[in-house]
Amino acid sequence: MPSTLPASIFNDVLGPIMRGPSSSHSAASVRIARLARDLAGGHVDHALIEFDPNGSLATTHASQGSDLGLFAGLLGWEADDPRLPEGHKALVEQGVEVEIVVRAIGATHPNTYRLTVTNRELGATHVLEADSLGGGMIVVHRIDALDVELFGDQIAHVFGGADGALRVQIGKGVALERQGNELWERRLNRVLPVPTPSGLRLPFSSVAAMTAQADPTQRPLSAWALEYECARGGLDESEVLSQMSKIRDVMRGSIDAGLNGTDWGDRILGNQSAGFRSAWDQGQLLDGGMLNRMVLYVTALMEAKSAMEVIVAAPTAGSCGLFAGTCLAAADALSLDDGPTLRSMLSGGLIGVFVALRSSFAAEVGGCQAETGAGSAMAAATLVEMMGGNAAQSLSAASLALQNVLGLVCDPVANRVEAPCLGRNVSGASNALVSANMALAGYDALIPFDEVLDAHRQISQSMPRELRCTALGGLSITPTSKALEQRLCGGCDS
Ligand code: SF4
Structure with a gap:
């Protein structure tokens, strides 16, 4: 149940700065959709959003602000953007198609989001699955067929190969090198205010x-x-x-x-x-x-x-x-x-x-x-x-x-x-x-x-x-x- 990312006062407790009724709906969803947008190469033409019927989001995604946040994130907006209530209209104006479906996706957390995003110009479709952990905190646990654990506290680079294989490198300033048959690279930007320093040592955890x-x-x-x-x-x-x-x-x-x-x-x-x-x-x-x-x-x-x-x-x-x-x-x-x-x-x-x-x-x-x-x-x-x-x-x-x-x-x-x-x-x-x-x-x-x-x-x-x-x-x-x-x-x- 607890996140494996060490908590931070400004990441987890006194934040995010946001608009909307619920941080685990409206703020977390902005962060998840921003990461999905980055995965699609910075632009989304079509987004399929799926919620599991056994989770909480199936019954609350519209009324508690998940949809609002997802629309904003797909547009690349922040959680406190004054345009937030106009997100759906902006998506329509930009020709972005969004489908929201409730169906079994095998979620094991009550707040699981699955986004399948398409960028037609790049000919790319990717799946990103993430949980909202409460207070706006998130964990991305799947990108396409690859199990990952990304919290949005660091820049992540995703490399994809012709055979569909994926590799993820995390951290600012890491030496990035293409390997073997890798065809593409995406940069998933940090969505949390406080980064995790390398070699983090907490003074205490209880x-x-x-x-x-x-x-x-x-x-x-x-x-x-x-x-x-x-x-x-x-x-x-x-x-x-x-x-x-x-x-x-x-x-x-x-x-x-x-x-x-x-x-x-x-x-x-x-x-x-x-x-x-x-x-x-x-x-x-x-x-x-x-x-x-x-x-x-x-x-x-x-x-x-x-x-x-x-x-x-x-x-x-x-x-x-x-x-x-x-x-x-x-x-x-x-x-x-x-x-x-x-x-x-x-x-x-x-x-x-x-x-x-x-x-x-x-x-x-x-x-x-x-x-x-x-x-x-x-x-x-x-x-x-x-x-x-x-x-x-x-x-x-x-x-x-x-x-x-x-x-x-x-x-x-x-x-x-x-x-x-x-x-x-x-x-x-x-x-x-x-x-x-x-x-x-x-x-x-x-x-x-x-x-x-x-x-x-x-x-x-x-x-x-x-x-x-x-x-x-x-x-x-x-x-x-x-x-x-x-x-x-x-x-x-x-
Ligand atoms: S936990 Fe439920 S009842 Fe309590 S403040 Fe949040 S939405 Fe309201």
Whole structure:
């Protein structure tokens, strides 16, 4: 289940920067289709897209943004391109033919994409098969008849022979030489922001290994987060902090966009953040301290996401409001400077790395405990550090927060990433706040975070498919949900 590519804070957890409802649908699909386009030689005349009926995508590819992302990727666009909603129209205008088919392709992962792309000028047709691993991460596991393992973190060169044989060389600057009867070469460009340096050595890959290096009561978690991401990406501290600043600025822009009011046709909920702010301003709400600001920011950000504004998937698009809204509301309420804000948010990023290394962010794999559960644990650790807490307290807060939501299922209403997603992001903020305060007050989380993640993974494995983002169970199949779905799709057969 976990990716074999070592997780990175900016590849896996605080990113991608994107538009669309779901990172495992709309952002991952952009990356997969861009690689398929590169494989076709930089232009696609015809694309056959196949989804397995036993996976999640068979029932969600249209409504949760996979098609949107695939169209953009086939055009060579990025995941945050403002033209994203116009992708299908652009394909038609350029004469690109796209067929989408649901049929058995022997997929063993719930999020498998098979793309067969044709470039008529080159007389080339190739097949690329890839899985979306959650949070926008991907693995390409097949090119034509060749088994591969490409994560998009490095440039890959594919060489093809007259007999159909393929060879792949990975890495920037590798000596490229044609061999034997090889006729063609394609360059598959990097689609992840953080490259994997050659000879990568991670400083640690579990909480236990990390805390064996130094006393966690004597340093903040962000010290380890900086050390990890510097090693993971071959970066220095200023580069990591600069990227964190860029991510924070995008998050801040998304909140502002939501607070300014959003509109989008294919949407269930209206502008609830405006109503919340008005009720708050007029003293009609219970006194929640900084929690009411968190609710406002989380809601605004989720509304921006549902209106196709640019967001940061952190760790996923479905849970994008939780971490950003909670942390930036706390930073505002505490009047924190940039330095402590950015470092504290990095500590939440490291919690996400541990989730990615040991379990998964993908709702298709582990339900909503994978998305908002991870986001809540990340936010709890960050809040602790914002209050001056140490790494032991941040880890304790993350453990408590995740324990509180183990088993949370994914059952989107009307097959849209809006409800119960909004409520789960908001309650995740509340869970993060109380878990941080419990940890700061010395409550004993009892179960170390590594072990909570093992339970998280084991629960994911025993969760029925109907409750893992297939819209086949739970709230998704209530009469009201079905009626909303019919209304949104104009009476289609969904
Ligand atoms: S219910 Fe949770 S996991 Fe499912 S789409 Fe909504 S936020 Fe994501």
